Amino acid sequence: MSWETVIGLEIHVQLDTNSKIFSGASTAYGSDQNTNTSLIDLGYPGVLPVLNKEAVMMAIKFGLAVDAKISQRSIFARKNYFYPDLPKGYQISQYELPIVESGSLEIELSDGKRKDIGITRAHLEEDAGKSIHDKFIDQTAIDLNRAGTPLLEIVSEPDIRSAEEASSYMQKIHQLVRYLKISDGNMQEGSFRCDANVSVRPVGQIEFGTRAEVKNINSFRFVENAINYEVERQIDRLENGDEIIQETRLYDPDRDETRPMRSKEEANDYRYFPDPDLLPLEIDQETIDKIRESLPELFDAKVTRYVEDLKIKQSDAEELSRNMQIAEYFEETLEGFGKDAQLVSNWILSEVMAVLNRENIEISAFQIEPMRLASLISRIEDNTISSKIAKDLFNQMLTNDETVDEIIKKQGLEQITDEDSINQYVTDVLIEFSEQKDQYLAGKEQVLGFLVGQVMKRSKGKANPKLVNELIVRKINADTEK
Amino acid sequence: MKRHTVKEIQSMIKSKSASAEEIYELYNKRIRQMNDSINAFISIEGDEFDLDTKQADSEVRGVPYALKDIFCSEGDQTTCGSKMLSSFVSPYDATVVKNLREKGSIILGKTNMDEFAMGSSNETSFYGDVSNPWDLERTPGGSSGGSAAAVAAGMAPIALGTDTGGSIRQPAALTGITGLKPTYGRCSRFGMIAFASSLDQAGILSISAEDAAIFLEHMAGFDQKDSTSSMETVPKYTDFLSNDLSGKVVGLPKEFFDGSLDTRFQELVTDSIHEYEKLGLKFKDISLPNIKYSVPTYYVVAPAECSSNLARYDGVRFGHRSTEGNDLDAFYKQTRKEGFGQEVKRRIITGTYVLSAGYYDAYYLKAQKVRQLINQDFLNAFEEVDVIMGPTTQQSAFKLGEKVDDPVSMYMNDIYTISSNLSGVPAISHPIGFVDELPFGLQIIAPHFKEHDLLNITHRYQMATDWHLRTPEICRGID
Numbered sequence: 001m002s003w004e005t006v007i008g009l010e011i012h013v014q015l016d017t018n019s020k021i022f023s024g025a026s027t028a029y030g031s032d033q034n035t036n037t038s039l040i041d042l043g044y045p046g047v048l049p050v051l052n053k054e055a056v057m058m059a060i061k062f063g064l065a066v067d068a069k070i071s072q073r074s075i076f077a078r079k080n081y082f083y084p085d086l087p088k089g090y091q092i093s094q095y096e097l098p099i100v101e102s103g104s105l106e107i108e109l110s111d112g113k114r115k116d117i118g119i120t121r122a123h124l125e126e127d128a129g130k131s132i133h134d135k136f137i138d139q140t141a142i143d144l145n146r147a148g149t150p151l152l153e154i155v156s157e158p159d160i161r162s163a164e165e166a167s168s169y170m171q172k173i174h175q176l177v178r179y180l181k182i183s184d185g186n187m188q189e190g191s192f193r194c195d196a197n198v199s200v201r202p203v204g205q206i207e208f209g210t211r212a213e214v215k216n217i218n219s220f221r222f223v224e225n226a227i228n229y230e231v232e233r234q235i236d237r238l239e240n241g242d243e244i245i246q247e248t249r250l251y252d253p254d255r256d257e258t259r260p261m262r263s264k265e266e267a268n269d270y271r272y273f274p275d276p277d278l279l280p281l282e283i284d285q286e287t288i289d290k291i292r293e294s295l296p297e298l299f300d301a302k303v304t305r306y307v308e309d310l311k312i313k314q315s316d317a318e319e320l321s322r323n324m325q326i327a328e329y330f331e332e333t334l335e336g337f338g339k340d341a342q343l344v345s346n347w348i349l350s351e352v353m354a355v356l357n358r359e360n361i362e363i364s365a366f367q368i369e370p371m372r373l374a375s376l377i378s379r380i381e382d383n384t385i386s387s388k389i390a391k392d393l394f395n396q397m398l399t400n401d402e403t404v405d406e407i408i409k410k411q412g413l414e415q416i417t418d419e420d421s422i423n424q425y426v427t428d429v430l431i432e433f434s435e436q437k438d439q440y441l442a443g444k445e446q447v448l449g450f451l452v453g454q455v456m457k458r459s460k461g462k463a464n465p466k467l468v469n470e471l472i473v474r475k476i477n478a479d480t481e482k
Numbered sequence: 483m484k485r486h487t488v489k490e491i492q493s494m495i496k497s498k499s500a501s502a503e504e505i506y507e508l509y510n511k512r513i514r515q516m517n518d519s520i521n522a523f524i525s526i527e528g529d530e531f532d533l534d535t536k537q538a539d540s541e542v543r544g545v546p547y548a549l550k551d552i553f554c555s556e557g558d559q560t561t562c563g564s565k566m567l568s569s570f571v572s573p574y575d576a577t578v579v580k581n582l583r584e585k586g587s588i589i590l591g592k593t594n595m596d597e598f599a600m601g602s603s604n605e606t607s608f609y610g611d612v613s614n615p616w617d618l619e620r621t622p623g624g625s626s627g628g629s630a631a632a633v634a635a636g637m638a639p640i641a642l643g644t645d646t647g648g649s650i651r652q653p654a655a656l657t658g659i660t661g662l663k664p665t666y667g668r669c670s671r672f673g674m675i676a677f678a679s680s681l682d683q684a685g686i687l688s689i690s691a692e693d694a695a696i697f698l699e700h701m702a703g704f705d706q707k708d709s710t711s712s713m714e715t716v717p718k719y720t721d722f723l724s725n726d727l728s729g730k731v732v733g734l735p736k737e738f739f740d741g742s743l744d745t746r747f748q749e750l751v752t753d754s755i756h757e758y759e760k761l762g763l764k765f766k767d768i769s770l771p772n773i774k775y776s777v778p779t780y781y782v783v784a785p786a787e788c789s790s791n792l793a794r795y796d797g798v799r800f801g802h803r804s805t806e807g808n809d810l811d812a813f814y815k816q817t818r819k820e821g822f823g824q825e826v827k828r829r830i831i832t833g834t835y836v837l838s839a840g841y842y843d844a845y846y847l848k849a850q851k852v853r854q855l856i857n858q859d860f861l862n863a864f865e866e867v868d869v870i871m872g873p874t875t876q877q878s879a880f881k882l883g884e885k886v887d888d889p890v891s892m893y894m895n896d897i898y899t900i901s902s903n904l905s906g907v908p909a910i911s912h913p914i915g916f917v918d919e920l921p922f923g924l925q926i927i928a929p930h931f932k933e934h935d936l937l938n939i940t941h942r943y944q945m946a947t948d949w950h951l952r953t954p955e956i957c958r959g960i961d
Contacts, residue, residue, distance in 0.1 A: 039574060043794040045567065045801075046554045046576060046673040048708050078790050080837070082814055089793020142798070271837035273846060276680035276787055278709050 001239070003200045005231050006208055007160035009223075011173050013152045013183045014127065014191035015058045021126050021150035022049030022092065029189050033143040041148040043087030048277050051076075055150040056281065058182035059099045059124050060291050062152060065180055065298060066119050068103025070288050076124075076278045080271045084142050085129035093153075095272045098123035099281065105176070106300075107168045117169050118157030125151050146190075152182070158197070158208065163227035167220045170194055174220075179298055179324045193218045198230045200238065209234070210244040214251050214258050226251035230258050302327060310334075310341035319349055325363045329370055336374025340381070347377060351394055367398045375404040384408065386415050388461050416463045419471060425458045426471050430479070437476060448472065483512065483960045485636040485953055488545050488693035495544045502544025502588070508961070509546050509590050513637045515960055519618060522632040524551045524609045525559050526591040542700050543586030548638035550629050551592035552599055553684070554673040555579050562675045563595040563607040563625075566795045566802045566821035576673020577708065578642065578684050578701045585700045590638050593628030597823045598792065599649055599677040601625050602895040605886050606825040613882070614657055615954040616920055620879040623653030623895075629687045630657040636957050640688045640697055646677050647780050648874075648899025650685045651911035655874035655923025658913040660940065660950060662686045662694045663899075665930045666906035667712035669698075670705030676791040678784035679710075681903040690950055691912065691940035695719035698933060714931050722934035723941040728762025730939070731867045735770045738872030738898060746917045751873050754914040754924050754943070758871075761942050766867055770859040775852050776901040777893060782836050782849035783904070788826075789833025795821060828889065857905040860927070869935060870927040872898055874911040878920035902927050910936040913949040921952070 020027055023040035040047045063070045077095035100122035108114050129147035131140050154173060160166050174192055177183040185192045199211035214230055217223045229251075234244050249258040297305070299321050306317035321327045326348070334344045352373070356366060376397070380390045385408060393407060400407060408414055416422055429451055430437050440447045448469065455468045486494070486505075494500040500508075510526070517523050554560050554572035561567045575583060583589075596606040604612040604627025612627040614620040615635035622631040626643030630653035633641050643650040645663035654661025662685045669684040676682060684701065686694045699719050705711045734755075743751070755765060797803035797817030804820050807813035822830070836845035863870060875895060885892045902909040907930055911923040928935045944950050 042799055044574075044799075045560070045562070045570065045572070045675045045794070048672050048710075050707060050709055080790050080793060082793065082796060084796070084798050084810070087794060087799060089796060090790050269839045271790070271834065271839075271842075273786060273790070273837055273842070276678075276710075277676075 002203045003231075003235050003238075004203045004205075005161055005163075005227070006158050006199050006201060006211075007162075007166050007227060008158040008197040009156045009160065009166060009169060009194050010197070011154040011156075011170065011192070011194040013062075013154065013173075013177050013185075015055050015150040015152055016181070016183050016191075017052055017054045017058070017150050019052060019054075020148035021052045021055050021124065023148055025148065027149050029186075029191075031145055033141075034145060036145040037147065041087065041144055043089070049092060049275075051278060051281065052150060055124055056099070056283070057291060058150075058180070059122060059152050060283065060288060061180045061182055061295060062122055062154070062177065063100035063103060064288070064292050064295055065176055066100075066103030066105050066122075068100045068119060068122070070283060071097055071099055071101060072283050072285070072288075073097065074099040074123075074281045074283075076275045076281065077272045078275045081268050083128070083131075084140065085131045085144065085147065087129070087144060087147055091126060091128060092275055092278070093125035094123035097280075099283075105169065105172055107165065107172050109164060109168060115159075115165065117159045117165075120155045120157050122152055122154045125153060127151050163224040163231070166196060166227055167224045170223055171220055175299060175322070175324075179296060181296070187218045190218065194223060196223060196227055196230075198227055198234070199244070200231055200234045209238075210246050212244065212246065212258070213248045215248055215261065217251055219253075222251055222253050225253070225256055226258055229256060233258070296324075306341070312341050312345050316342070316345045316349055320345060323363070329363050329366070332370035333374045333377070336371045337377050337381075343381070344374075344377060347373065351391070355398065368394075372397060372404060379404055379408065383415055383417060383464060385413055386461060386463075386465060389413050389415070413462065416459055417467060419467070422455065422459070422463050422468055422471050423475070425455045425463065426468070426475050429454045429458065430472070430475060440476060441480065483636050483953075483957045485689060485951075485957065486639050487689045488542070488640050488696050489690070491545050491639055492541060492696075505544065506546050506588055506590070509638055512960055513591060513632075516635055516637055516956070519956070520613050520615060520631050520635055520637070521610050522593055522612055522622075522628040522635065522637055523548070523591040524561055524563070524594050524628070527558075527589055540585035540587075540700065541696055542582065544588070545639065546588045546590045547582070547697070548591060548593050548629055548632040548641035549579065549589050550595055550626050550641065550643045552595060552644050552675045552677075553579050553592075553642060554675070555589060555592070558589075558592060560592065560675070561609070562599070563597040563609060564822065564826070565608040566818075567675075568608065568802065570801050572673075574673060577670035577705045579673065581701055581703070582697075587700070593626070593632055593641060595628055596625035596649075597826050598675070598788070599625040599644055599646055599682075600788070600825050600829055602648070602652060602892050603880070603882070603885065604628065604653075605882060606823055608823060611882050614879045615956050616658065617879065618956070619881055620920070621656065621882050623656035623875075623879065625649040625653075626661075626687060627653050630654055630659060630661070633657070633659050633687050633689060634954060636953065636960070640686065640693050642701070643685055643687050644674060644677075645683055645685050645899075645903065646681045646784060647903050648896035650687060651874050651899050651909060651923070651925060652895060654687055654911045655913070655925075656879040656921065658916075658921030658923075658949070658952060658954075660688050660691055660694055660913070660944075661911045661923075662688075662691075662698065662933070662936065663902065663909050664698060664702065664933050665712070665908045666903070667710055668714075668716075668908070668931065668933065669702050670708040670711045672705055672707040672711075676787075678787040679791060680787060681780075681784060683903070690944055691910070691937045692720070692723055692944070694910075695723055695934075695937045695941070698937075712931070717934055719934050719937050722938045725938045726762065727758075727939060727942050729764070730762070730869070730935075731764045731766055732758065733766055733768035733863050733867035733870045735768050735773065735863070735870060735872060737770050737773045743873055743876060744917075747873060747877065747922055750915040750917065750922050751924060755871070757943060757946060758939075761946060763939070768863050768867060768870070770856075770863060770870075770901070772852065772855040772859050773901050776856060776904060777897055779849045779852045779856065779904060780896070780900045781832070781893060782845050783853065785829040785833030786837050786846050786849075787833065789830045789837065792822075792826070792830055797821070825889070853904045856901055860901075860905045860907055860929075864929040868928070869932075869939065872925055874898060874923035874925040878917055878922050898925055906930060908933045908936055910940055912940045912943065913952070915949055916952070921949070
């Protein structure tokens, strides 16, 4: 029998607000345990939540970017359960009326095919704290710094049919939230994680199979691995006549397998009801329109503009746009340079990316600001320096703060374009390598490159190669005519 | 003793016939003398007199008050009448406390109450029963029983309470004082330990409506920390007190006058209506058809909210923590078993049940719908009348222990008061006479944010009568 895989993803995105969703405490990552906690996060008697407007704006941004419906009235509910890292004994979340409903996102697969994945809903909620089980013997430590951090939970339709599609969808959402600047998307710090609902059914069957939910996956690779493992496990069971149990499983990247979580957590009846401490969240059309106007240019639009308006190669345009910070860097450099977008793109995709990869850093940590790169490229373009010198200069700029012009001046890197100076080198070279000169005259034109090289060497790379070429030819011709 | 009103204390301070410190000491001494027999206070503020000097001109500067132990006050033990919080010292002030502190009003102590405000007789308190100053064997009502008893006995000129289903008005009626429950949202709930968030409201227990007007002005107002608090401007309530009442129309709901009231109480109500007629009020029979569902509706909504609000008392971060229990679940169970009393447990279990999958629609959702109908009854009535009147309770103070084992009969204590919490409208209770030397109260209900009408009407009545000035025997022989 052949099987079809059905997947729905729930992606939890930590919103990059300054303070928590219901309190004024900081959301900074990496602070000492239990220091980013107000009485509200600690669930003290008598305290009340106050909704952070910034988080609401971010949720609306996301909704608009996936063509979803923004609910003008949404409700916060309480999800009740006991756990030590949940201070109030309930999590405030949106249940029946979420802020974002019915959107969709187009993904691209490795074979170039495109597919729309439906987004059922996205809702705002607060994160729980952390239970740390391995720090003290026989005791669990609680860190409530994360408690109350705003989350946007993005729930997809069961439209995903393979691990590759799941990973592609997750990457697209990741790219989107970074484009929208609503999350740093840092997966190591848990700012971006997902749960995958996986089931299989015989091809042609309309009803869904029983699903398993794989929790807390925090990388694109793991989501593929976890789904592949889970699909294989489910098919195995079904083919052996076993049933699939609806359960929550955890993916263990070390063993590359999924395992059931304690079934106890399954038995929860969360007793959702509207939180009486928070009024329904009302959003007027004007606010929605304003946010819509403020939306940044997103990936697809950017690629199109780069190709059509800036005349950049399609593959380069995609490469530049993949990460919005790179695209911004590109655009700032281009603005500083003022022309030839392809040349700027070449520099960024080759030289800059090489440094980022070598040093394993983000563009935000890259040493050369866009304006400095722009002036470097300008100096090539106006023939002040040769491209060869430019590459050396680029490497120097990683550790040298001086302006491009200062370095050129100090180190005398200006390209030699003065014919008299170059002619001196040419004369010397033609005397020294008269044999090669004769070969050239005999029709062996490739020798010219060697002669140019020799002149370049004598000029310490500063001579304008095009001019050198020209002057050698001119000189040989002139000599012959004599 | 003389039970000074806030108004009188104001003029004493102004005329310098007594200093704020002397007044504070007078009440502190009374509390120490009387608390053994009345048990109105759970904790008495220390000996140091702490008058904030920030607001020199405030009307409540130097006026001491008693604070229900449901309000967080910085540095003070704040128990909510529960063993669960017996060791809890609040690190912050509730907004209403902060407001009064900034105006120079001083806390005398924290008053006894039903545990987590769940009760109508003050008998569910971990800190023991409170006695009614009119008869020590009787209840002062609840849940703000300590606050009511303190004011009635002259241990405090005024007290703050909270009212979720009648917890200010019923004890005010049973102890012969004035009790005001403002509109939901009028006073911030921040720092007021939650029982049922959509019903809880802070209010005042005082000798007179005039005193309540003075205090409400300083407590009330929008608070950024409470999303459910109202932006509606706080009027100067004292400006409305002496307004002429003629032409105002009072609705008498047939549901409050269905013949179930004992004739002697009915006579008191009738007398008070006659008095009000003399003051110019017109009366009209009305109907609030859905009001009969108030008690069952309340006993779905309030326990549901409480079951969730009280989940935070788990022994992990503050409050009572059991030393028993070998795993997490056992620890939770043991902590909550030891920390909560029976009535609180009953309501948590009821609330958990009504919110459970499969029961939510039948109970919680339905109760919320009925709640809207009750609110609509009030809105309809207020199209025709300015205020609504009726008895505050069905009877006067009952004996301690009399109803403690019969929860349903205890719940019926709030039959007249609960509907205003479900709707959010303000209501006041003031004394209108005595039966067998026990006081009885009249309730007046007004449209949302019309506290000034309630205070005006009550004040005019209190200018014409002296029921509110009657003082219990126990006050004799005390300075």
